[in-house]
Amino acid sequence: xxxxxxxxxxxxxxxxxxxxxxxxxxxxxxxxxxxxxxxxxxxxxxxxxxxxxxxxxxxxxxxxxxxxxxxxxxxxxxxxxxxxxxxxxxxxxxxxxxxxxxxxxxxxxxxxxxxxxxxxxxxxxxxxxxxxxxxxxxx
Numbered sequence: 001x002x003x004x005x006x007x008x009x010x011x012x013x014x015x016x017x018x019x020x021x022x023x024x025x026x027x028x029x030x031x032x033x034x035x036x037x038x039x040x041x042x043x044x045x046x047x048x049x050x051x052x053x054x055x056x057x058x059x060x061x062x063x064x065x066x067x068x069x070x071x072x073x074x075x076x077x078x079x080x081x082x083x084x085x086x087x088x089x090x091x092x093x094x095x096x097x098x099x100x101x102x103x104x105x106x107x108x109x110x111x112x113x114x115x116x117x118x119x120x121x122x123x124x125x126x127x128x129x130x131x132x133x134x135x136x137x138x139x
Contacts, residue, residue: 027043027044040057053112055083060088066116066120066123070112073101074108109130
């Protein structure tokens, strides 16, 4: 990993620049870094009545990884997307399709899991990163 691999400065996850232009809001979890060299931050994105999940990641493992990004909404509804983070130290993103949400967009949560190479049943879980939990009924 290079010296700047501890953070993903190329992305503005604060909700200011690009999100203001697009009208989207983001609720992100903490940035998580695994000793193996993968780091990620997962967000629930919302605009109007649409909601989707996005993961910002960097794969400095030197190996191709597999990743699953899951958006979980109210009533047990889920959207799952398989991503393939390339084996390089450049930041990347992956996001689920946008889905309509008749409920409060803040009620959705997202999680991304990164696993190593090899057969699925033997591949080690390297990192799990989630969005902030949706606020309870009282906020």
